[in-house]
Amino acid sequence: xxxxxxxxxEGSSSYLGRMLDLLELAVSDKGTAASLSELAERAGMPVSTxxxxxxxxxxxxxxxxxxxxxxxxxxxxxxxxATVARAAYGDQRLKExxxxxxxxxxxxxxxxxxxxxxxVIVARTESGRPLRAVNRTGEVLPTSRSAMGxxxxxxxxxxxxxxxxxxxxxxxxxxxxxxxxxxxxxxAARGYAVDEETLAVGLRCRAVPVLGWDGTxxxxxxxxxxxVRFTAELAxxxxxxxxxxxxxxxxxxx
Numbered sequence: 001x002x003x004x005x006x007x008x009x010e011g012s013s014s015y016l017g018r019m020l021d022l023l024e025l026a027v028s029d030k031g032t033a034a035s036l037s038e039l040a041e042r043a044g045m046p047v048s049t050x051x052x053x054x055x056x057x058x059x060x061x062x063x064x065x066x067x068x069x070x071x072x073x074x075x076x077x078x079x080x081x082a083t084v085a086r087a088a089y090g091d092q093r094l095k096e097x098x099x100x101x102x103x104x105x106x107x108x109x110x111x112x113x114x115x116x117x118x119x120v121i122v123a124r125t126e127s128g129r130p131l132r133a134v135n136r137t138g139e140v141l142p143t144s145r146s147a148m149g150x151x152x153x154x155x156x157x158x159x160x161x162x163x164x165x166x167x168x169x170x171x172x173x174x175x176x177x178x179x180x181x182x183x184x185x186x187x188a189a190r191g192y193a194v195d196e197e198t199l200a201v202g203l204r205c206r207a208v209p210v211l212g213w214d215g216t217x218x219x220x221x222x223x224x225x226x227x228v229r230f231t232a233e234l235a236x237x238x239x240x241x242x243x244x245x246x247x248x249x250x251x252x253x254x
Contacts, residue, residue: 018045019053026054026063026071028214035070095123097221097245102127105238107225110135112148114218117160117167119148127225143168144176147195147207148220153180154187155209155217192239195224202226206235208242210249221246 025042026034034042040050054071057063061076094111101109102125111123119141143149143164153161158177161184165173187193195205205224209217223238224230 018043018049019057022050022053023057023062023077026057027073027077039071091122093249094219094221095125097249098123098125101125101221101223101238101241101245104241105223107223107230107238108135110148110222110224112141112220112222114152114220117163119143119146119152119164119220122219129225129229142199144170144180145195146199146222147193147205147224148222150180150184150187150193150195151207151209151220151222152217154184154193155211155215191243194235196232197227202228204230204232204235206238206242208239208246210246212250219249 022039022043022045025039036051036054037047039054040047043050045053054063058065058071058074061074063071063077064074066072091113094113098109098111106127106129108127109125110121112119113122114120121135121137121139121141124135124137141149143153149164149168153164156164161177162173165176170176183193192206192208195203195207197203199205203224204227205222207220207222210219210221212218221242223235223242225235
């Protein structure tokens with residue numbers, strides 16, 4: 001049987017703990033807003049207590065009501081999350097990941113951060129070899145044609161995929177998403193995306209998403225090189241180091 005929640009005057013730590021637990025439940029559904037009754041059931045609390053705690057969280061700006069009584073992250077929580085994300089997945093951490101990848105693999109490595117509905121290059125370590133692809137920090141990658149873009153799309157729900165394609169300037173995102181469906185399914189199943197001269201002639205890339213604490217992508221890592229040197233076999237061999245760096249970045253934020 002579920003225990004009754006403490007009232008505001010009965011044990012402040014217990015009351016605060018229940019409120020924090022409820023906040024976590026309200027935002028841990030990966031984009032699916034929950035109703036009062038659903039949250040009460042998950043928290044094991046009476047509906048009246050849950051309603052009171054939710055009202056307090058809304059008054060503080062941690063939650064907002066959407067879609068007829070369902071709850072989603074509020075502006076204060078979003079601002080805090082952005083601050084935490086910058087600290088956990090800071091540019092310096094991403095830069096270090098690209099240095100490690102280039103040292104291990106020998107090809108240029110790139111890190112892109114998700115900013116709104118775009119993927120922006122924030123770190124890049126160039127290969128020391130004379131023939132190499134060159135990207136610039138601050139460059140926005142085309143989501144539908146880059147390995148990093150497809151790595152990110154592969155772990156997003158359809159509505160967010162369309163948002164990214166629209167931000168890229170794709171005129172008919174539903175059609176393009178349909179064309180990419182098999183490729184994205186394969187990327188999701190194997191955990192990495194590929195680019196075989198789609199972004200640029202003569203360039204081969206492999207990329208993985210970097211996932212945040214809630215399982216949504218916050219960044220991506222890629223390694224790429226000229227096809228004459230970076231063979232498909234070598235590119236596939238680069239995947240384990242890519243995945244290791246992505247896992248380390250995700251683990252450092254837990």
